[in-house]
Amino acid sequence: EAGVAQSPRYKIIEKRQSVAFWCNPISGHATLYWYQQILGQGPKLLIQFQNNGVVDDSQLPKDRFSAERLKGVDSTLKIQPAKLEDSAVYLCASSGRALALETQYFGPGTRLLVL
């Protein structure tokens, strides 16, 4: 079974530029999550999708971050414009259901550096 795929793996941009990350969850997984992991900290949830609908985006900085999951499969996360404090690893995860007991399967992450 293929795992969660993410691209690109690394990205370096200058502040005020825009950037987009892509995630392909495990086949059949209805729930998709985007996390931000700043160096030295644990991941923090940005947004959760159930199929193609948003379940929770309360911690997404909506003035600069946006995410979509068209057709309930792949997802993209965009930052526009980027700030220095956005430097982090962006993790995508998926699970079969949105239940609390469900295991979340993580992708390898995209490491973003904003200069």
Next chain:
Amino acid sequence: AQTVTQSQPEMSVQEAETVTLSCTYDTSESDYYLFWYKQPPSRQMILVIRQEAYKQQNATENRFSVNFQKAAKSFSLKISDSQLGDAAMYFCACRGGSQGNLIFGKGTKLSVKP
């Protein structure tokens, strides 16, 4: 609101020895789940072990076991017979309610000495 605290930024263990990683949590939910995730260097995060709060019996997965103290809100991870491949960041996490968010601690970096 939920919080997860890992008070040990770094730990070290000799190969084949046993090590315990500490975690405390706080949640207002009566129904919640606790997790330990492993994040090896430059590799993806994987689930090590999971504990349902309503279960009194401590979870065990091969060399990994937990000591779940519900009243003390403590959830420590014990790794027995440590192997070089156990070297990684270990994150404790809590998820409350039926569909609550997964809240992570700051992690403990485990080194395994040959």
